[in-house]
Amino acid sequence: MPTPTLLVLDAEPLPRLGRLTGRAHVEHTDAKGLAERLPHADVLLVWDFTSHAVRDAWPGEGPRPRWVHTASAGVDHLMCPELAASDTVVTNARGIFDQPIAEYVAALVLAMAKDLPRTLELQRERTWRHRESQKVAGGRAVVVGSGPIGRAIAGTLGALGITTALVGRTARAGVHGPEDLDRLLARADWVIAAAPLTEQTRGMFDARRFGVMQPSARFVNIGRGQLVVEDALAEALAKQWIAGAALDVFESEPLPADSPLWQVPGLIVSPHMSGDIVGWRDELGTQFVELYELWAAGEPLKNVVDKQRGYVPGH
Amino acid sequence: MPTPTLLVLDAEPLPRLGRLTGRAHVEHTDAKGLAERLPHADVLLVWDFTSHAVRDAWPGEGPRPRWVHTASAGVDHLMCPELAASDTVVTNARGIFDQPIAEYVAALVLAMAKDLPRTLELQRERTWRHRESQKVAGGRAVVVGSGPIGRAIAGTLGALGITTALVGRTARAGVHGPEDLDRLLARADWVIAAAPLTEQTRGMFDARRFGVMQPSARFVNIGRGQLVVEDALAEALAKQWIAGAALDVFESEPLPADSPLWQVPGLIVSPHMSGDIVGWRDELGTQFVELYELWAAGEPLKNVVDKQRGYVPGH
Numbered sequence: 001m002p003t004p005t006l007l008v009l010d011a012e013p014l015p016r017l018g019r020l021t022g023r024a025h026v027e028h029t030d031a032k033g034l035a036e037r038l039p040h041a042d043v044l045l046v047w048d049f050t051s052h053a054v055r056d057a058w059p060g061e062g063p064r065p066r067w068v069h070t071a072s073a074g075v076d077h078l079m080c081p082e083l084a085a086s087d088t089v090v091t092n093a094r095g096i097f098d099q100p101i102a103e104y105v106a107a108l109v110l111a112m113a114k115d116l117p118r119t120l121e122l123q124r125e126r127t128w129r130h131r132e133s134q135k136v137a138g139g140r141a142v143v144v145g146s147g148p149i150g151r152a153i154a155g156t157l158g159a160l161g162i163t164t165a166l167v168g169r170t171a172r173a174g175v176h177g178p179e180d181l182d183r184l185l186a187r188a189d190w191v192i193a194a195a196p197l198t199e200q201t202r203g204m205f206d207a208r209r210f211g212v213m214q215p216s217a218r219f220v221n222i223g224r225g226q227l228v229v230e231d232a233l234a235e236a237l238a239k240q241w242i243a244g245a246a247l248d249v250f251e252s253e254p255l256p257a258d259s260p261l262w263q264v265p266g267l268i269v270s271p272h273m274s275g276d277i278v279g280w281r282d283e284l285g286t287q288f289v290e291l292y293e294l295w296a297a298g299e300p301l302k303n304v305v306d307k308q309r310g311y312v313p314g315h
Numbered sequence: 316m317p318t319p320t321l322l323v324l325d326a327e328p329l330p331r332l333g334r335l336t337g338r339a340h341v342e343h344t345d346a347k348g349l350a351e352r353l354p355h356a357d358v359l360l361v362w363d364f365t366s367h368a369v370r371d372a373w374p375g376e377g378p379r380p381r382w383v384h385t386a387s388a389g390v391d392h393l394m395c396p397e398l399a400a401s402d403t404v405v406t407n408a409r410g411i412f413d414q415p416i417a418e419y420v421a422a423l424v425l426a427m428a429k430d431l432p433r434t435l436e437l438q439r440e441r442t443w444r445h446r447e448s449q450k451v452a453g454g455r456a457v458v459v460g461s462g463p464i465g466r467a468i469a470g471t472l473g474a475l476g477i478t479t480a481l482v483g484r485t486a487r488a489g490v491h492g493p494e495d496l497d498r499l500l501a502r503a504d505w506v507i508a509a510a511p512l513t514e515q516t517r518g519m520f521d522a523r524r525f526g527v528m529q530p531s532a533r534f535v536n537i538g539r540g541q542l543v544v545e546d547a548l549a550e551a552l553a554k555q556w557i558a559g560a561a562l563d564v565f566e567s568e569p570l571p572a573d574s575p576l577w578q579v580p581g582l583i584v585s586p587h588m589s590g591d592i593v594g595w596r597d598e599l600g601t602q603f604v605e606l607y608e609l610w611a612a613g614e615p616l617k618n619v620v621d622k623q624r625g626y627v628p629g630h
Contacts, residue, residue, distance in 0.1 A: 100450055103475070107429040110422035119585045120432055126577040128569035128586045135415055135592045159474035160418070254443035262441045270434045271443045277450045 004296070007041035007065070009034060011048040016285030020292060031057075039063040043295070045288060046070040046078055050253065054078035064088060067295055071284040073097050073149060073275070074224055075305050076197040084307040091291060094303040094312050096283050097275030098152035101194070101222055104274035106156045108246040109136060109190055112218050117268065137161030142184045144204070145194035145223060146175040147314050153192055162190065169200065169309070185212045190220070196311040197224035205229065210236035218244040222274040225250035230261060237266045248274045319611070322356035322380070324349060326363040331600030335607060346372075354378040358610070360603060361385040361393055365568065369393035379403060382610055386599040388412050388464060388590070389539055390620050391512035399622040406606060409618040409627050411598050412590030413467035416509070416537055419589035421471045423561040424451060424505055427533050432583065452476025457499045459519070460509035460538060461490040462629050468507055477505065484515065484624070500527045505535070511626040512539035520544065525551035533559040537589040540565035545576060552581045563589045 006024040008014065009031070017026060029037050031053035038044065038057055044065040046054060049072035058064070060082050069091045070078055083090070111117065113134040122129050139162045143150045146168030154164040165184050171177030176184065178200075185191060191213060195201045205219070205228040213219070219242055221228050230251055236242050246268035247261070253272055255261060262269055294301055306313050321339040323329065324346070332341060344352050346368035353359065353372055359380040361369060364387035373379070375397050384406045385393055398405070426432065428449040437444050454477045458465045461483030469479040480499050486492030491499065493515075500506060506528060510516045520534070520543040528534070534557055536543050545566055551557050561583035562576070568587055570576060577584055609616055621628050 099452055099476075100448075103425060103451055104429055104448070106421075106475070107425035107431060110418060111426055111431055114419055114422040116422060116426055116431070117435055119588075120435055120583070122586070123577055123584045126572045126574075128572075130586045130588050130591070132591050132593045132595065133415075133419070133588060136418055137414055156475070160421070160471070161414075257441045257443075259441075262438055268435070269438045271437070271445045273434075273445050273448060276445070276447050278447045280447065 004042035005040060006043045006045060006292070007034075007037055008045045009048050009051060009053060010045075011051070014045075014047050014285055015282050016289055019289050023296060024292065035059075038065065041065045042067070043292070044068045046072075047284075049077065052077050054083070055080040058083050067091070067301070069288055069291060071288065073147075074196055075310055076224060076226075079307065079310060089301060090305040090307055091301050091303040092305055092312060093284055093287060094148060096280065096287060098148045099156075100277045100280070101149050101275045102152035102156040104248070105153050105192055105194075105220055105222060106160060108220050108268065109141075109157065109162075109218070110160075111268070112244050112246065136189075139163070139189040140187060141165070141190035141192060142167060142181075142188040143192045143194055144181070144201075144227075145192075145196070147194075147196070147311060149222075150192075150194040153194055157190070157192075168314075182209070182212050185209060185217075186214070188213065188217055190218055193219070193221040193223045193227045195223050195227060197226050198310040202226050203229050205233065207232040207235065210241050213242050215240060215243060217242045218246075220246045220248075222248045225253065234260065234264045234267070237264055244268075246270070248272055319357035320355060321358045321360060321607070322349075322352055323360045324363050324366060324368060325360075326366070329360075329362045329600055330597050331604055334604050338611060339607065350374075353380065356380045357382070358607070359383045361387075362599075364392065367392050369398070370395040373398050382406070382616070384603055384606060386603065388462075389511055390625055391539060391541075394622065394625060404616060405620040405622055406616050406618040407620055407627060408599055408602060409463060411595065411602060413463045414471075415592045415595070416464050416590045417467035417471035419563070420468045420507055420509075420535055420537060421475060423535050423583065424456075424472065424477075424533070425475075426583070427559050427561065451504075454478070454504035455502060456480070456505035456507060457482060457496075457503040458507045458509055459496070459516075459542075460507075460511070462509075462511070462626060464537075465507075465509040468509055472505070472507075483629075497524070497527050500524060500532075501529070503528065503532055505533055508534070508536040508538045508542045510538050510542060512541050513625040517541050518544050520548065522547040522550065525556050528557050530555060530558060532557045533561075535561045535563075537563045540568065549575065549579045549582070552579055559583075561585070563587055 003025045006026045008028050034053050035057035067089045071093050113136045115133050141157050141162045141164040143153050144167045146166045157164045166175045167181050168175040244266045248270045249272050318340045321341045323343045349368045350372035382404045386408050428451045430448050456472050456477045456479040458468050459482045461481045472479045481490045482496050483490040559581045563585045
């Protein structure tokens with residue numbers, strides 16, 4: 001077959017693609033050039049996973065890429081009805097972020113339990129003030145999202161002695177269905193949002209759900225900003241319905257400098273970095289090259305997204 | 316026998332001692348009154364474990380308590396040659412602090428790996444700045460101190476996927492001797508000081524040892540301040556011989572407001588709180604009451620300190 005055209009939507013240089021030299025005709029584009037180039041591409045690699053350009057540029061009919069890969073776990077930024085209805089295969093970066101995100105969640109949980117943000121404040125003020133802190137072992141967590149990221153979080157929290165329940169789209173072995181969620185939230189010390197953004201999960205953490213949680217509970221979102229009604233979280237913290245929270249993802253990213261969220265007491269704000277360890281771009285590049293080799297050889301792809309559900313169906 | 320006199324050196328109220336009503340004649344004292352009362356006491360409970368008063372007040376000859384218990388893991392604050400040479404039994408709070416301290420160390424390790432202090436700074440500045448962070452799984456740690464606290468730390472770091480070596484006073488199964496320390500330090504990502512303060516360990520983390528560590532290494536001290544030459548640590552951080560450090564204990568506690576340590580870049584300062592979870596005073600009180608019941612029944616005590624070595628000999 002002729003050398004396929006690989007179109008890369010990128011905002012910054014991408015490692016490891018040199019390994020495809022001679023096996024792909026690689027073109028780069030930004031969001032503006034995407035619509036014009038998409039019909040001529042065999043494969044689209046969405047390297048700039050912060051962009052929503054694919055949704056806007058996807059051709060309704062006629063020629064289009066047969067395969068779209070996104071260098072991210074979530075696919076919400078690129079899915080649109082036309083892409084979902086097409087026979088184009090969509091794959092994601094399943095597997096790369098699991099362990100790093102699990103460690104990041106453990107870091108936030110332990111930092112909140114040990115009152116580390118306050119310790120750093122007191123250090124700035126040169127003030128020695130002994131406080132008692134919390135033991136995490138023996139506590140209870142609920143992780144919403146039963147994919148590889150949610151399971152990795154449950155494994156790491158479990159290793160710290162925290163009894164962890166997973167909640168998924170449907171009940172199955174080791175996973176609770178949504179019908180158990182409120183009951184689990186009512187007794188959790190830690191609530192971790194790690195679900196994909198779908199029509200079922202959008203806005204699921206709203207005022208009612210924060211009201212169900214214990215006053216001592218703390219909430220962490222490393223999934224997608226839109227899982228959370230941000231105003232409701234800020235109010236729940238202000239009214240001490242819950243004891244603390246940490247957000248790594250937001251409705252609008254980067255979080256605008258004038259957002260009130262930066263200064264909500266009891267809220268840790270981080271810039272969508274939970275999975276991004278040193279070397280992550282390398283790993284994403286290597287993963288894509290391996291998938292490309294399968295695709296070029298006509299073999300079945302891995303990490304194929306169920307385009308109706310919006311994620312890779314699990315075990 | 317007549318009701319024994321239990322003398323309590325305390326700075327604040329102590330829970331659970333009411334359970335000894337009728338079985339002990341309980342007297343309270345501060346540091347000033349200690350020397351006068353010591354000769355009349357059968358048992359001394361050092362509840363104010365920040366005090367060095369016992370060392371100064373211990374009677375050289377004549378009547379003195381037959382048993383001294385300290386509500387702390389370390390005994391360096393009370394040991395003196397006269398106490399060491401006497402037949403008075405010394406016990407400590409072995410077991411209470413192990414898991415809380417292990418969690419605290421994990422919190423510091425993860426916070427440094429995930430650059431959390433910088434994230435909190437950027438939040439104050441309302442600045443969204445994505446950074447890459449470190450994966451802890453697959454890294455290497457050295458824990459100096461092979462007692463229950465050191466072993467609990469090794470267990471928790473191991474659960475996070477960090478390969479952890481223990482270094483003790485002498486080599487034995489699962490524990491390296493001091494002769495291996497420099498070789499282990501040279502390849503460690505994390506160095507944790509969890510040793511008792513003895514003549515062998517005083518000042519062991521000095522300029523030479525920080526020079527042996529990797530530039531990417533981070534150092535944590537939750538043992539005793541005097542294990543570390545503080546000026547040498549500050550200099551090692553300034554010269555980037557190591558990448559970061561966290562101290563929970565200091566040569567002088569509370570750390571004076573004018574100490575330069577408060578503002579050393581890359582150093583986290585916390586107020587000797589690593590083991591002090593909510594309920595710790597209750598646990599310490601309960602532990603003492605249980606030991607008192609053994610003692611009053613003439614049964615062998617637990618947690619008996621080797622007064623020459625300065626800690627409870629382990630397995």
